[in-house]
Structure formats: structure tokens, C-alpha cells
Amino acid sequence: MNQTTPPDDFASVPRPPKPRVLLTGAAGVVGSALRAGLQGAFDLILTDLRTPEGLEAHETFRAADLQNPAQVRGAMQGAQAVIHLGGIADEHSYERIRAVNIDGTQHVLQAAHELGVRRVAFASSIHTVGYYPRSQQIGPEVPVRPDTFYGVSKVAGEALGRLYWERYGLEFVAVRICSFQPGPQDARHLSTWLSPRDAVQLFRCAVTAPGVGYLTVAGISGNTRRWMTPEGWDTLGYLPQDDAEAYAAEVQDRRGDPASRSETYQGGVFTEAEYTGLAGKQG
Numbered sequence: 001m002n003q004t005t006p007p008d009d010f011a012s013v014p015r016p017p018k019p020r021v022l023l024t025g026a027a028g029v030v031g032s033a034l035r036a037g038l039q040g041a042f043d044l045i046l047t048d049l050r051t052p053e054g055l056e057a058h059e060t061f062r063a064a065d066l067q068n069p070a071q072v073r074g075a076m077q078g079a080q081a082v083i084h085l086g087g088i089a090d091e092h093s094y095e096r097i098r099a100v101n102i103d104g105t106q107h108v109l110q111a112a113h114e115l116g117v118r119r120v121a122f123a124s125s126i127h128t129v130g131y132y133p134r135s136q137q138i139g140p141e142v143p144v145r146p147d148t149f150y151g152v153s154k155v156a157g158e159a160l161g162r163l164y165w166e167r168y169g170l171e172f173v174a175v176r177i178c179s180f181q182p183g184p185q186d187a188r189h190l191s192t193w194l195s196p197r198d199a200v201q202l203f204r205c206a207v208t209a210p211g212v213g214y215l216t217v218a219g220i221s222g223n224t225r226r227w228m229t230p231e232g233w234d235t236l237g238y239l240p241q242d243d244a245e246a247y248a249a250e251v252q253d254r255r256g257d258p259a260s261r262s263e264t265y266q267g268g269v270f271t272e273a274e275y276t277g278l279a280g281k282q283g
């Protein structure tokens, strides 16, 4: 028989609901890129201290201070997974870093445990291991060498994640973001760049890859000159699309004094003893 209509009417097939994912730090630089890139994959709940720009009617925004456990819990209602980006993304005073990044991450994990959330993907950082020399390729298992209080807070975040996984079975993926930028800005970025589209894919995989348990991975693009190994990317199914090498001619001469700490260590300027970041600049 000559069939004139398609065998399946796809429009009438009910689609499975998208996973509901809480995005902390949604108004920030990485948060804005993920918000745009993950809309199709997830039903996003956005949270931050400040309202994200260009909030649309269909988007759910719940203001919350990470320092306030009840507000964090309120923002997380109904979420199946969390992408935790919120916090201070630079060096600051130890007190501010502890209150927002360490306590804040504990509040996120405790709420996730209490609300039965399946997995937390955590924006960790290269600054957990910033004092490794650039001459050394490192994997996720090397002992930590944080370069700042900020780096210490990311180490603490990873350790808290490990505790909640071991104790309660809350899955946790730490993505050690190196340099999230539209494109490499200097020679260091040839090793550390994470492109926006690779960041979107990496965090999507960090939420959806089955059965990861506890995992730490490098948060970089497929850079030819990378200092971090790709260990764990296969578990997530992450296949980077970008390589900073394409920008080498443009940026490879943008470097400082080769004898400086900034140029010796993977953490760059954060490894300078006098580096204070945001401390004293804002509240």
C-alpha cells in the first residue's frame, strides 16, 4: 500500500520532561553563557544575589544569598541537579572567601542532600593546583597545591563534594575551570582556555553522564598545549570542539617576565605573593 502519511506523527509523541537544574551564579560570566547554551537541554532555575540581565518571562529566577541556608534551600525546590557556579571568583579576604565559597558550597550540598537532588556539578578551578609548574602535566589525582584563599575554597568545595558522595550518595562532578574566555587573550591561555561552547558541553555532560559517582576533571578546551590531562572526559562523554592553538600566532608573544612566578606556575598571577584580587576593592 502506498503510504502518504509518515508512519509516526512525531508532533503528537509526548517528549520526556527536561531535567530541572538549578544554576547558581546565573548572573555571572560563566552563568550567562551556560544559561544561554543549556536552555534546550534543561529546564533551568536561575539563582544569584543579583537578577540576571535580560530575564525572560518563561525563565524562573529565585534570588538567594549562598550564605543563607534557608534561601539556598528555597531556590533548590524541585531541582533534580545543580550546577554550582555562584561565589567569589577571585582572591578576597579569607573571611569573605570562607563565608561565600566554603560555607556557601556546604549550604548547596546540604540542601541538595535534604531535597534528594541526584547530582551537583561544581565550578572548581585551576587555582586548586596553581603552584604546579607549567613544565609538569597534571591529572586530577595529584595532591592539591592551592595558590590563594580562593584556591583553598575550591579545594574545600571538592572535599565537601567528596564527603556528601561518600556519606550520602550525592553525585558530584568538579570541573576545574582554567580560563573561561571568548578567546585566548595571552600565551598562558593557549594552555588554559575553556571556550564558551566547550563549557556548555562540559557542564551539560557533567549533569547528564550516567553513573559518574564522584569525579574531578580539567575544565579546558582541547588545547594542544594543555597542562592538565583529559582524564575523566571519556567518563563524561566530553569531546571539546575548540583548541586554543588556532589563536597561537595572535597571542603567543603576550607573556610577562619568564623568571616571574606568574610565568613559572600554572596559576599565573594568582601565584604572586602580593596578589590580593578583590580584597579591599569591594564588600
Ligand SMILES: NC(=O)c1ccc[n+]([C@@H]2O[C@H](COP(=O)([O-])OP(=O)(O)OC[C@H]3O[C@@H](n4cnc5c(N)ncnc54)[C@H](O)[C@@H]3O)[C@@H](O)[C@H]2O)c1
Binding pocket: 024, 025, 026, 027, 028, 029, 030, 031, 047, 048, 049, 050, 064, 065, 066, 067, 084, 085, 086, 087, 088, 089, 090, 100, 104, 123, 124, 125, 126, 176, 177, 178, 179, 180, 181
Ligand atoms: N571565569 C573563569 O575563568 C573561572 C575559572 C575558574 C573557576 N571559575 C569559577 O566559575 C564560577 C563562575 O565564575 P564567573 O567567572 O562567572 O564569576 P562571576 O563573578 O562572573 O559570577 C559569580 C556569580 O556569583 C554570584 N554571587 C557572589 N556571591 C554570592 C552570594 N553570596 N550568593 C549568591 N550569589 C553570589 C555573583 O553575583 C555572580 O553573578 C565561579 O565559582 C568561579 O570561581 C571561573
